[in-house]
Amino acid sequence: MSVETTGAPRAFALPLRRKRLGAELPGWIAYALAAPSMILLCLLMLLPIAVMLVMSLTNYRFGDLSYAFIGVENYLDLADDRTFWRALSNTFVYVAIVVPGSVALGLALAVMTTGLRRGRKIYQMIFFLPVTATVVAMATVWKYLLHGTIGPFNLVLQSLGLPAIDFFSDPDLALTGLAIINIWSLAGFNMVLFAAGLTAIPSELYDAAEVDGLSEPLDRFFSVTLPLLGPTTLFVIVTSTITAFKVFDTVAVITRGGPRGSTDVLLYTTYLEGFSYFRMGSAAAMTVVFLAIIMVFALLQTWVLDKKVHY
Amino acid sequence: MMSAGVELDRIEKTYGATTTLRAATLDVKPGEFMTLVGPSGCGKSTLLRIIAGLLPQTSGEVHIDGASIDHLPPRERDIAMVFQSYALYPHMSVAENVATPLKVRRLSRMARLPALGRLLPGQARTRREITDEVRRVADLVEIGPLLERKPAALSGGQRQRVALARAIIRDPRVFLMDEPLSNLDARLRVTMRAEITALHRRLGATFIYVTHDQTEAMTMSSRVAVMMDGTIIQCSTPQGLYEAPEDLRVARFIGSPEINVVASDTVAGWEGGNTRLGQLLQRPLHIAFRPEAVRLSAESAAQTDMLHLSCHIERTERLGHDVLLFLRVLADGAGVTARIPAADFARLDAPGGVLTASLHPADLLAFGPDGKRVALPGLAAATNRGLSHVG
Structure with a gap:
């Protein structure tokens, strides 16, 4: 049905107006209403990052009254700094242990607790408890639990006739020990996210799978549960990666980067650089690198994987 | 196509103190289009799920072609089911959705693994057969051009066709349909009504169709079983139900x-x-x-x-x-x-x-x-x- 009877050229047609409800407001009101949150956003989020970016280009030392711009020298120094590279690689190894561990454990806990006929709530609450605990306090407890001589974990091992494992004084095991603590504290959080994802799977899909012949629990898990948890899994991986990258408390409380630098992670090194050696410029450069890594992960996962997991 | 008769013998279903099915007895003849109709909550979907084996009955027996199937899991009952929500696997393409029942039956678990499974030897022939079957069935329900799409990119009517194709490809003895048209808009429902009837004629299979819509029941079925309060109160041809209702509730429900x-x-x-x-x-x-x-x-x-x-x-x-x-x-x-x-x-x-x-x-x-x-x-x-x- 055409209503264009005059044959007027389209170029003269009025531009489409946005739909509005009630009276139209002048534009400045919209900006005025948005201003408080925009100002706060700038002050609290963007400004600190900008200050840090600027600081990373200076030789500013904590407490100094003056500083000079030295260009990218801080970054060039980092490139030659073996401590920095060791911290970086330690952090990656740490993330590579924590993310698969906490995601798999969270998924397993979610599937198991959701399938429970009774007691689902109480189990999920218990598994969620570590998330609510203070990391520093729990780190102290774990330090005792895994202690080489007095820790209950090793007492059990010894009573079974097995050799004791001293996690935090063995350079090969210290990072793993810290990762176990983080998996323990993160799995409950991931479980809650997965459990929410599980409730969103329509039950008719399981019925259809059953009729189609996918009746074994493993078949059901791999053909329905796991694919439909795709979006949840992506989100869980992103948040777990970022959390694991930010590891600091357990290192500061338990190992202080040792033994022999084996648990020296990025944030701990940055902290030492800035607040022990007062080299703020250099610390700021490290933080920029840290932020860049997190950003790359976030972008990679949202852009590349997003397309494959949303249906 | 081997169509089969389905006999329901005094099916009961209770959940604790509540009874959802009481002595539901029905004899579906081979090749018949039997519709279970009734108001919501009358137990018609429960009965269908019991026939499918998705739900155990409290007592009573289900027979297909005279043999009891109560001990069989859904996959061995040789039935196919179409769901109200279509229940398509959202991560699979249309072709993969339709192929699933055949893959599960003809390929080993190893061969069904994503990507890796294709590398196993000795299954190229089976895969080719499955692909041919998928194409044949897709043409039957006119979804041929959509095979590579994901369900999310389809309209409601197209999704229901995919669900039908996934049921047809199995060549089952009995088709079960649980309100397959109720998520479609009114116009599409009228067209799909005619298409499902035509499909029934072409396949010659036994259809058991659940609906709360008396128009669907009256227009599509060979016979209609009216369910109220967990039991079948009358089973007759559509015209028979209209002209000679045996129960006041049937008289009120039909028409x-x-x-x-x-x-x-x-x-x-x-x-x-x-x-x-x-x-x-x-x-x-x-x-x-x-x-x-x-x-x-x-x-x-x-x-x-x-x-x-x-x-x-x-x-x-x-x-x-x-x-x-x-x-x-x-x-x-x-x-x-x-x-x-x-x-x-x-x-x-x-x-x-x-x-x-x-x-x-x-x-x-x-x-x-x-x-x-x-x-x-x-x-x-x-x-x-x-x-x-x-x-």
Whole structure:
């Protein structure tokens, strides 16, 4: 049905107006209403990052009254700094242990607790408890639990006739020990996210799978549960990666980067650089690198994987 | 295609104290299109899920072709099911969705692994066969061009076709359909109704179809089983249900607008009719008659064997080729619905909105206080016109 009877050229047609409800407001009101949150956003989020970016280009030392711009020298120094590279690689190894561990454990806990006929709530609450605990306090407890001589974990091992494992004084095991603590504290959080994802799977899909012949629990898990948890899994991986990258408390409380630098992670090194050696410029450069890594992960996962997991 | 008969023998289902199915008994013949219809909560979907094996019954037996299948899991019952929500695997393409039932049956678990499975030797031939099957079935339900798409990129009607294809490819003995059209819009529902009926004819398989929509039940089925309160109260052809309901609830459920129901002592007070009718109406009965059985005229008619009621018109609804008149009997205040062709309505002259409604006693259906049909002997013999002008 055409209503264009005059044959007027389209170029003269009025531009489409946005739909509005009630009276139209002048534009400045919209900006005025948005201003408080925009100002706060700038002050609290963007400004600190900008200050840090600027600081990373200076030789500013904590407490100094003056500083000079030295260009990218801080970054060039980092490139030659073996401590920095060791911290970086330690952090990656740490993330590579924590993310698969906490995601798999969270998924397993979610599937198991959701399938429970009774007691689902109480189990999920218990598994969620570590998330609510203070990391520093729990780190102290774990330090005792895994202690080489007095820790209950090793007492059990010894009573079974097995050799004791001293996690935090063995350079090969210290990072793993810290990762176990983080998996323990993160799995409950991931479980809650997965459990929410599980409730969103329509039950008719399981019925259809059953009729189609996918009746074994493993078949059901791999053909329905796991694919439909795709979006949840992506989100869980992103948040777990970022959390694991930010590891600091357990290192500061338990190992202080040792033994022999084996648990020296990025944030701990940055902290030492800035607040022990007062080299703020250099610390700021490290933080920029840290932020860049997190950003790359976030972008990679949202852009590349997003397309494959949303249906 | 081997179609099979399905017999349900006194199926019961209880959840704790609540009973959802009580002694549901039904005999579905091979190749039949059987519809289970009833209001929501009557247990029709529960019954279908019991036939599929998705839900165990509390007692009773399900037989396919005479053999009990109660011990078999769903995959071994040789049935296919179409769901209301289509239940397509959202991460798979249309082709993969349709192929799933065959892959599960013909490929080993290892060979079904994503990506890796293709590398296993000795399955290229099976995969080719499956692909050919998928293409054949896809053409049958006209989704050939959509095979590479994901379900999210399809419309509701297309998704339901994919679900049908996934059911057909199995070549099952029995098709179960759980309200497959209720998520579609009204226009599409009419087209899909015709397509599913055509598909049934072409496949010659046994269909058991669940719906709450009496129009679907009446238009598609060979026979219809009406379910109320967890049991099947009547199973008959659509025409049989309409003309000879055995239960007042069936009479009320089938037919739109709803059948007229009045108490027998009210009918006894109506003018006309013969003495035999008067005697029969001494018993407490529910008397029911279809709206199209009501004749309307402006003047009081002379025919003595008819019942005559003076009514005034409360409200009219024009349905296009028909008009519904909601009447109130002047003498006793009983409400009567009449349905007449629009042309007759135009000719009708009702001064002051008052007219005479006439009923032939043979059009009356009598139901006892328990709602069961009661024969009115002598009335049916008076004439055998029946309801020849139904529709």
